[in-house]
Amino acid sequence: MSTTADPTRMDQLQSLLHQRTGPLTRELLLKPGEFGLGKVPARQLPDATTNMVCGYCSTGCGLNVHLQEGTAVALTPTTDYPVNLGMACPKGWEALTVLDSPDRATVPMLRNASGKLEPVTWDTAMQTFVERLQGIQKQHGAESVAFLSTGQIPTEEMALLGALTKFGMGIVHGDGNTRQCMATAVVAYKQAFGFDAPPYTYADFEESDVIVLIGSNICIAHPIMWERVMRNPHDPEIIVVDPRMTETAMNASLHLPLAPKSDQTLLYGIARILIENNWVDHDYIDQHTNDFQEFREYVAQFSLERVARESGLSEQQIQRFAELIHDGKRVSFWWTMGVNQSHQGVRTAQAIINLALMTGNIGRPGTGANSITGQANAMGSRLFSNTTNLLGGHDFANPEHREKIAGILGINSEVIPTQNSWAYDEIIEGILRGKIKGLWVICTNPAHSWINQTQCRDILDRLDFLVVQDMYGNTETVQMADLVLPAAGWGEKEGTQINSERRIGLVKKLRPAPGQALADFSIFKLVAEYWGCGDMFAQWESPEAVFQLLKECSRGTPCDFSGIDDYEMIDKAGGIQWPYPEKRADNAGERRLFADGEFFHADGKAKFLFEDPRPLTEKPTHRYPFILLTGRGTVAQWHTQTRTRQSAVLRKLYPENPFVEINPADARALNIRPGEWTIVESQRGRLRAKAMVTHAIKAGQLFIPMHYEPTNRLTDPVFDPYSRQPSYKSCAVNISREGF
Structure with a gap:
């Protein structure tokens, strides 16, 4: 299509620049058109306090934001929010401060002929975006352009990006940085339970009498979760499985400093001890699981001697671990990146799940096989970003799923891809192989965070066109970009996030973004208009309108939240955990999955999954000891x-x-x-x-x-x-x- 600016499109551009990022939070009663690009006049806003969820990690804490003469001046933790109960970590306390950084990206930047980034108008930025990426697709095919997204923007923005790229722009391959933190847990849950379904609620930290933490330093990574552990009135046994004496391990009843990546072997050995001593729940296994007999026969080879030799632990330590699980009445198993970021992470996570299933420690208070998520909205990304699955946990390869989503969105199902995207590493490799020539990076920093960084930077440098959309102008990936799109941050836009315990929480707009920065939502809408597919997203007019669409996408699925009316209902409830289906929703503040023993496979049963452990892919040598x-x-x-x-x-x-x-x-x-x-x-x-x-x-x-x-x-x-x-x-x- 021609990218010559037409009056209609320019009017919309001016409207978006004027409105910036949508209305300020409803408590402030300010209409979006009442401010321009500068600072909000203090006289327009009354003193007020509002609450919203933090935008850092997956804990999803509630924060009170205090305003003085219309300016957000301070934060305090929300005392009655069911996640953090009045607690906050240093990052949460400083969430407002980082918005005022001089490093904020405030205007679109385009690399000129001399290789320097220079400011341009949004119209020039959008025309360049379309001309370059459509030109690449015309020359090399639709699959020659890809995107890399994030777990740190609201669900509605993720969904709009995923729909825009996959349905409107013809982009097949796009993944999120949640691949770096949560993909293992996603696959482990899908294969074992039939759906990506962390079963727990944070109350389980306080209800367990045995807490097993595997590759999880929650004192540092998720300090509010550790505070919940400290509130536990049952004097729980705390078992930490980690090569390092982490801050969490220092506070454990039992620290198991095993050899790196020997956890799968250790867990199979624990299963063998439990089985040999008949310390398993046969009724639960028979009624609610499949393939236990095969698992029993498989783990027989993991003798105490073998496990001690391969893990570096003593036989007494291993035996004590098994005894503590047996002695517990309410045992909860928790894992995070120490398990997920592994060459055999999925089967290790499933080894944890197997222990919970075989002992009946799931579905009851204080139990569960519980993955702790990383980023603030990684759960939203997992379900609604159109990367690893079609919106709402649906399957791109399933014709019925494509028809359902197409009907809800009012689009032709033929525009929905029939195949899954390449994963993050395959996209990077695709650039190296010359298959991908254009890349759009949103709110993530692969030039810093991707594995084997030097090679990654070399690969990114081979792109014909790199677009980076970020709230800061000094990230390592921004410095490599051909085009930089300045984005609003947390507190400068609205939407929802889904935390580790499946709680949907609200993000509100408290202030305008600096300069000409726009909400990611507004940038995606602009791209749609300039690309020529704006009509496809006419009903995606605001984040809350998108929330209503996603409700319908979730209907009838395990993550069904069709019973949530609107943002106001989420706000008043202090967040709402999925599932929350219409006409079958309850008002419990905290709810766990599988209390009825029903899982999401067709037969309603969970699966025991297992596989031979594999050695470290890079062992110490004389040169690298x-x-x-x-x-x-x-x-x-x-x-x-x-x-x-x-x-x-x-x-x-x-x-x-x-x-x-x-x-x-x-x-x-x-x-x-x-x-x-x-x-x-x-x-x-x-x-x-x-x-x-x-x-x-x-x-x-x-x-x-x-x-x-x-x-x-x-x-x-x-x-x-x-x-x-x-x-x-x-x-x-x-x-x-x-x-x-």
């Missing part, structure tokens, strides 16, 4: 630090420079002193890091936080075969004093 572990550094850091580094308060709470944890014995052998600069290198790259000498890490292992820019120069690009999730947690490295 250490195993590198990565993970969350401090509670004040978040992912690539795009936001947290914008707060002076948060920066004071973590080391400015990368650091590497090393065991004292290894430090003595290498003459490395605390605080000394070291060089850590793998086959793929090297970095400088200050030595932190600590018994928290075992001899032969090192630990570097994932947040620092150079960390992923080292990591090894291997992936789980079922989830395609990267294995960030282990690779072979060397360490030496700098200059030696």
